[in-house]
Amino acid sequence: MSKDSFLSKKNKMLLSDPLDDNNPITVQVLGICSALAITVQLKPAVVMALSVLVVLSVANVVVSLMRKMIPSRIRIIVFLVVIATLVILVDQVLKAFVYDVSKELSVFVGLIITNCIICGRLEAFAMANPPGKAFLDGLGNSFGYGVILIIVAFFRELLGAGTLFGYPVLEKLGVYDLGYENNGMMILPPMALVTVGVLIWWQRARNEKLIENE
Amino acid sequence: MKLFKNILESVKPHFIKGGKLEKMYPAYDAFETFLFVPDHTTHSGSHIRDAVDLKRTMAFVVIALLPCIIFGMWNIGDQYFKAISESSDFMKNFIFGFWKFLPLLVVSYAVGLSVEFAFAISRGHSVNEGYLVTGMLIPLIMPVDVPLWMLAVSVVFAVVIGKEVFGGTGMNILNPALTARAFLFFAYPSYMSGDKVWAHGAGVDGYSGETILGALAADTTSWANLQWSLNDALMGFVPGSLGETSFIAILIGALILILSGVGSSRIILSTFIGGYLTALLFNLWGVNVLMSTPAHIHLLIGGFAFGAVFMTTDPVTATQTNKGKIIYGLLVGFFAIVIRVFNPAYPEGMMLAILLMNVFAPLIDHYIIGANIKKRLKRVKV
Structure with a gap:
């Protein structure tokens, strides 16, 4: 095992790579369902991003610690047990402390279990790396996921409802007096898909590493 | 024309390779080919060149739209002066409608062409002529009083998300004009539905600007009890968006398209047949007003005829094979009526039906071509 320091260049890459070059949503196109479902407003999106952060980083560490004991035949079932346990914990915490947000997210907290990013990282990274690295990988990927969620939710809430975190920004700016209207389509799920699509487009046009050569 | 030629010649050195504005060449090229027949020659291989290029095709569609445009402008004026109960004559109606239509057209072309x-x-790459028709269609399917900035937003959405992300003219999956309308419909529903938006001045003095379709979808009065006669629906003396009201004007457009070979008669006819048969079928069921409305009335009201003639025949988004065209048309007609009778919130089923079938058009072609290859392979074995 290599003995580089905790924040060596390689380990920093684990954190920064998923933010851009290897973003779980816009490059790997994983976890799309939740990105479409809970990005109508910023608040649930932020809570969702934090929940996934907790679940993914802890699950990565737990699986990484057990990686030598898990028989490869039943590894997916083991992953699911770990993830499900963590998701139930997160769900209970949300219910206890931020009940209204938990109600808003409703079934989608439970559906973190099926979020492809989590199972994907456990399979691809935690099963082959020590806990420290797995933790960083979990953090990095949840940040990559959360950033996209928050960007999409920002545009959807601002253009769809004219608010940010429930604060009526556009009304305070007085744009409604100029004849502006909220765009009802931004609230509908298809526009989340279009917004993610535009993000992917913008990212690919900007990032030379992602340009596919034919 | 000599004047334009001289202007173009004088600015040309700036745009060709090495000139100051080299990057802007596509813009120069667009103006040059718009005004004059291009003298470009092909470089390799054998090509068949036809005088009927994309530009000529598009020009024919615009010609076919002229009856609808002229009638639509007159009708806007007519509806308005009826609403405020003022007497008017032909020219007064027409000029009033013209000034209502012009800003929509200018915004549609200016915004759309800027994006292109x-x-x-x-x-x-060079600017394609596809937008000439799209830009003309968009104001024809919008409510006359739609705020201009909303029109601009929906045009940008349609051209960027509906067309350019797929690679521009000829590559789009959805019809751009309908994409613009669908965007407006879902984004700003209060400007696109209800009984106040389809005639300028509706709502004053108790005059209802309700469309026939809207009145029937309300499920209270049947066709026979409406204030409009069959003649009104045929001629188009009813509230509605600019292009859609007059069946006769659309029919003239359809003839121009079919005779010039620009629009596919297979698609147009099968769409009408599909809609008619579906409406007949629902007549047997007849649990709400729209279901029991006579089948031929269904073809006259709403955007059915306009969509069938000008939207389904878009050569890019429709099917390409002959059999596929018939299947495509029948299904558009079928879904248009199905959406109409089952979903009173979206009585304008034509728009959604065409967009839905746009998505399925490549699949239909895929199976038609596959079946044909199979059939011919069998012949080889025997």
């Missing part, structure tokens, strides 16, 4: 030019310049 921006993409052409950044990608370094």
